[in-house]
Amino acid sequence: MAEVLRLLQLDDGFDSAAEVAARAAELLGVDGLTVSLATGGERAELMWCTDEAAGRFEDLQFTLGEGPGPDAVRTGAMVLVPDLARVGRGRWPALSIESVGLAARAVFCFPMGIGAIRVGVLAVVRRTTGPLTDGQVGDAQVLAHALTGRALGSVVPGMDGTVPADTADTLLHAVVHQATGMVSVQLGVPLPQALLRLRAHAYSSGRPLTDVSRDVVARRLRLDLNGNGSPSPVSDKD
Template sequence: MGRVHKTDTLRPPGVLPLSPAFRARRRDGAHATVITLVGELDMATKARLLDTVGRCLETGASTIVVDLSSLTFCDVSGLNALLAASRSTVAAGGSLRLVNPSRSVTRLINLTGTGGVLLPGRGSSGEQPHGSAPGSPGTGQLVISDRMAQVLRLLQLDDGYDTAARVAAKAAETLGVDGLTVSLATGGERAELMWCTDRAAGRFEDLQFTLGEGPGPEAVRTGAMVLIPDLAQVRADRWPALSMEAAGLDARAVFCFPMGIGAIRVGVLTVVRRLPGLLSDGQVRDAQVLAHALTGRALGSVVPDANGAVVPADTPDSLLHAVVHQATGMVSVQLAVPLAQALLRLRAHAYSSGRPLTDISRDVVARRLRLDHNGNGNGDDTPLPVPDKD
């Protein structure tokens, strides 16, 4: 039987006083570290849980089991602390799971759709999470390569643009792919490009954004992996517009991994290859774990602000597609149409002219292009006159 480690009562400034009714007892076993929670887990006591998990990780624990048999109460603040503890453990290359939850705690987990992360082998309704596979982050059976563990440790540094670029490049190398992108969901099936390692991956992501269809939007919508070993073999009716452009793409194999917890959709991790072919089971597991870690990163930071976690195309502190939003607003005002219709007109013009949506948007913002109600432009690059101000 392992030794019990008591945590001290020192707290950083600003942390609420810890309730004497709550305890987090640690016991190190041969195969796992068990943390038994006693009492009430809420805003006033969550710091004790996070402190205990942090100490476990510092001393090399990789498999953490949180026993809730003696937990008498848990609110949303407590649940967020459990999710934060899970994210920290996964980012360190380990796994964390809950055992013996009470009926009320189980109900809270089910209501929030977080069962796929916190209750191993069960989704929000007690079943296998949709789109997960044995060994995926949703099951708690996290078996990853040593190289992916290094990627996750690098991800923890959070040192801004340079670190994000190194993480993305290292992740692509580890997964054995030619390119990697990470996009964050901004509503519906739309997503903003945050990381991009090469031109082929960026062009494919931009095309999906322009057309509004493809494996990425499908992964965001369904919450399931979309694995396409050869784009040329996809049925034309699955993504009609994309299938017409597939022959001209450098990306031949595309694999999309949804980022999210339960019903929460955060974004999508996409990896591409220039030649057709499958990912190995190990590469799929590594990609799933990376997507899970990126989910934690996104939920734990201000998104989609540039908070040192993004790799933008133009400036270190703006979204890659910020110019698209600006152009959409301008078209909306110019044509007196809703923003959704304005974006559709921008997409239509980009597709018909064979140019990326971001390039079209830059022309609109620079007043080199003005669209009409049919999505047609002024037909040349002559700057439009700027009306005099009163």
């Protein structure tokens, strides 16, 4: 998986998306995969797609608005379906009718996002039934997380290239989540943009994201709409 993660870092603007996706599917040992970005509302935008079987299943579930992919996006938890034919009718009624005859026989969906920030979903498809191994599940999760960081740095126009890829655990600190919530209220922007402002500020001021977040939470720093910080007028001494 390290190889795919390296490709992700080199890949500029996903020019070679098809290539990277195919290589990722090969390394994961699956028949195909798709990556869809949640673009708000019910729609999702297909960013990676290795083949028609994977693409058609992804299209179908997001058109119908039901299936393992939409569930994974909504809950932030992976949904693993080792045999599509054996899913109870009531779970995804429309999908169970419409997916008959598709080449995809097993689908595994891994959410991309951070808490209430929903970025999209990585869907792994197989033409044969059966579960993924623990190792495959772990690799897919790591890939989904890397794609999350990547997508969060590129979804806001004008911010491309200014936000460095954060290390896995900087994006996982409680204080960063708290600061994200605070900045979203301060600037009146959705959570993903709030996180991006924080990251941009950390990058431009050359400080770690966790330090900047701590300052925001302690109200020593307040970001303005341009991502610049100013010392907070009301300082909370404790």
